[in-house]
Amino acid sequence: MRDEAARRFVSARQHRTARDTSPRRSVELAPDESLRLLGSMPVGRLIFTRHALPTARPVNHVLDEGDIVIRTHESAALVSHARQNGGPGVVVAYEADDIDLVTRTGWSVVVTGYCHLVTDPRQVTRYQEILHSWSDQHMDHVVRIRPDLITGIRLVAADGDGEGA
Numbered sequence: 001m002r003d004e005a006a007r008r009f010v011s012a013r014q015h016r017t018a019r020d021t022s023p024r025r026s027v028e029l030a031p032d033e034s035l036r037l038l039g040s041m042p043v044g045r046l047i048f049t050r051h052a053l054p055t056a057r058p059v060n061h062v063l064d065e066g067d068i069v070i071r072t073h074e075s076a077a078l079v080s081h082a083r084q085n086g087g088p089g090v091v092v093a094y095e096a097d098d099i100d101l102v103t104r105t106g107w108s109v110v111v112t113g114y115c116h117l118v119t120d121p122r123q124v125t126r127y128q129e130i131l132h133s134w135s136d137q138h139m140d141h142v143v144r145i146r147p148d149l150i151t152g153i154r155l156v157a158a159d160g161d162g163e164g165a
Contacts, residue, residue, distance in 0.1 A: 023158035024104055034109040034152030037098070039063035043134075044096035046070065048115075061094070062131050067146050068094050068111060069118070071131050071139035089114030094145055099155065109152040111145065118142040 029037070038044065045056045059070045092115045099106035118124055124142050133139040 021104075024155045025158045026153040027156055029107065029109070029152035029154055031147075031150040031152075034150050035063065035066060035111075035147070037107050037152065038068070038094075038096045038109045038111065041096045041098060044068075044094050047093040047095065048090065056095075060131065060134055061096075062127070064127075064144075067144050069127055069131060070143050070145075071127065071133050072141050072143055089116045089146075091115075092145060105155050105157065107152060107154045109150070111147040111150050113146045113148040115143050115145045118144050 039062075043058060043060050046059050047054055047056045049055065059072075061068050061070045063069075092113070094111045094113075095109065097106060097108035099108070118127065118141075127142045128139075131142075
């Protein structure tokens, strides 16, 4: 998928004049469809609070039984916040999308919920086996985000039927 995204980006830059500039409209997606689309992408952006300001980090993920699971490292701000919070977890957002730069169609999904450190050694081992970090840091922690709010939109041609990219 990464090669396909790079190809589309290069194609869009080479064919700026050939881009479809007709209007687009947003079609709201159902939560189940939104999660299905999010799960089809290997990378998203984790949005959390750092020094009282929103911060975003690109991370790879897996979708497991409706939860988003990522790996992170000991010094990550998210790990320290999750440890300090003895309550329901740390509120975060997670976003993934697939937008075609040539056709200007695609989708975007944002999930908001509480994240928790995964502490069960068997689960940690399982996630470490199926979720390989792209970073050169030692990713020894696993975080699970349980969605509370799932929103998604699909961008389609204004005269389209909602069945775009």
